[in-house]
Amino acid sequence: MVFWTSLLIVHGLLAVAxxxxxxxxxxxxxxxxxxxxxxxxxxxxxxPSTSYxxxxxxxxxxxxxMGAWVYTHYRYTSRLALEQLRFLKTVGLFEVKEHLATxxxxxxxxxxxxxxxxxxxxxxxxxxxxxxxxxxxxxxxxLIGHVVNNARxxxx
Amino acid sequence: xxxxxxxxxxxxxxxVGYAVIYAICTEFNxxxxxxxxxxxxxxxxxxxxxxxxxxxxxxxxxxALIGATILALATTVTPERWMQRGITFGVLAAVGYLIVYSVxxxxxxxxxxxxxxxxxxxxxxxxxxxxxxxxxxxxxxxWNERVWPGWVWVVPIGAMAVxxxxxxxxxxx
Numbered sequence: 001m002v003f004w005t006s007l008l009i010v011h012g013l014l015a016v017a018x019x020x021x022x023x024x025x026x027x028x029x030x031x032x033x034x035x036x037x038x039x040x041x042x043x044x045x046x047x048p049s050t051s052y053x054x055x056x057x058x059x060x061x062x063x064x065x066m067g068a069w070v071y072t073h074y075r076y077t078s079r080l081a082l083e084q085l086r087f088l089k090t091v092g093l094f095e096v097k098e099h100l101a102t103x104x105x106x107x108x109x110x111x112x113x114x115x116x117x118x119x120x121x122x123x124x125x126x127x128x129x130x131x132x133x134x135x136x137x138x139x140x141x142x143l144i145g146h147v148v149n150n151a152r153x154x155x156x
Numbered sequence: 157x158x159x160x161x162x163x164x165x166x167x168x169x170x171x172v173g174y175a176v177i178y179a180i181c182t183e184f185n186x187x188x189x190x191x192x193x194x195x196x197x198x199x200x201x202x203x204x205x206x207x208x209x210x211x212x213x214x215x216x217x218x219x220a221l222i223g224a225t226i227l228a229l230a231t232t233v234t235p236e237r238w239m240q241r242g243i244t245f246g247v248l249a250a251v252g253y254l255i256v257y258s259v260x261x262x263x264x265x266x267x268x269x270x271x272x273x274x275x276x277x278x279x280x281x282x283x284x285x286x287x288x289x290x291x292x293x294x295x296x297x298x299w300n301e302r303v304w305p306g307w308v309w310v311v312p313i314g315a316m317a318v319x320x321x322x323x324x325x326x327x328x329x
Contacts, residue, residue, distance in 0.1 A: 068214070071211075071213070072191070072193040072211070073193070075193050075209055075211055076193045076194050076208050076209055079209075080209075088326050088327075088329055089326060089327055091326055092323050092325075092326025092327050093326075095323050095326065096319075096320065096323060098213060099182070099316060099319045099320075099323075100316065102178060102217065103175065103178075103312045103315065103316050106170070106171050106174040106175060106178070106220075106224075106312065107171055107308065107309065107312060109166075109167035109168075109170050109171055110167050110168050110170075110171040110305075110308040112167060113163065113164040113167035113168060114164075114305070114308075116163075116164070123305060125305075125306075126305035126306060126308065129306065129308075129309050130308055130309055133309040133312070133313075
């Protein structure tokens, strides 16, 4: 049990790092800073988007693999309990998370292609769209994971 | 827009193809393997649960991975304009099928006489393919080129919508 809990916590921590990276990149891309400012929000928006690409790809892949690993344990422990308790919405939410994670993963090759250096002006719009799409997927998965974990939370 | 880099062509087609194949694999349960988490055993293709639940998700991932890789490899030796047109055709056929089949079922429900043929999925599929072929054939090349990279997120959203639809019983029971 300690092993699976540790794995889940590491999965969660990686997800936090991924969330930070993709949010930084998406905000910098969609809401770039026009004039220099010392405020926290302006500095948040002023990060160089390109430098996040590989971090996001690696973090997503590793978080996905760890989540897929934890999933095996969830399937015959927590999920069975949730089904017996008739927590069907929670089970359904996890199914949504499973598919969303897959969809996010398969967008990564195209994401990488659009962000390849030197950045192509032809792909400027596609780059913005795919980055936003990935950010939405990561945020949705993070929130769903949080809610699902709360149903049968730590130590339950 | 014409992509001169074959790696980018591969990546874009892979993403679009994977989304579609994955949605099909989940709907028709086409896993390459079945994992039994309680015993740790792995079976080839779809097998029923034994000694606990069976997991098909890993199998769906692998089936879609193989399918999308073959598709993406094939497109690297296909003229790019044909590939762009092909993806447009695929998207139109999928959307067309949803519309045609929904309309057919609506007419079937409202009709005062028995129109059994309207319930046929094949008929709707053929109609959608013919419509998509006609539209995509006459779509201007410039339009195909412009929208092509956008399919990378539009098609996965469509796949997610289909997958979400099949999960609605979890939220309505």
